[in-house]
Amino acid sequence: MFNLYGRVCHLCGHPGATQADHLDPLANRPNQVPDPTRMRPAHGNRNQVGPGGELFDARCQTCGQACNQDRGAKRLADALAAPEAEGFEDYSDRI
Ligand SMILES: [Zn+2]
Ligand SMILES: [Zn+2]
Numbered sequence: 001m002f003n004l005y006g007r008v009c010h011l012c013g014h015p016g017a018t019q020a021d022h023l024d025p026l027a028n029r030p031n032q033v034p035d036p037t038r039m040r041p042a043h044g045n046r047n048q049v050g051p052g053g054e055l056f057d058a059r060c061q062t063c064g065q066a067c068n069q070d071r072g073a074k075r076l077a078d079a080l081a082a083p084e085a086e087g088f089e090d091y092s093d094r095i
Pocket of ligand 2: 009012013014060061062063064065
């Protein structure tokens with residue numbers, strides 16, 4: 001997947017992504033067949049397990065977000081609609 005799309009996070013637009021974010025979230029469709037063209041690079045959370053079993057901070061070093069986990073099961077359009085500077089807040093209480 002990283003060979004196809006590189007290491008720029010598709011959610012915040014910054015480099016250094018280490019996780020594959022499912023365009024159709026696993027939480028919504030858990031039985032989907034793994035397909036790299038239906039995933040995009042995204043930042044991870046604070047305690048991601050590395051290849052050697054070590055924990056490392058996979059959050060974005062530019063904006064500090066755990067993009068993949070912050071998006072969770074939101075529809076992609078909803079995740080991308082959030083202003084970058086404010087992260088992925090829930091705006092439903094302000095409408
Ligand atoms: Zn990111
Ligand atoms: Zn970022």
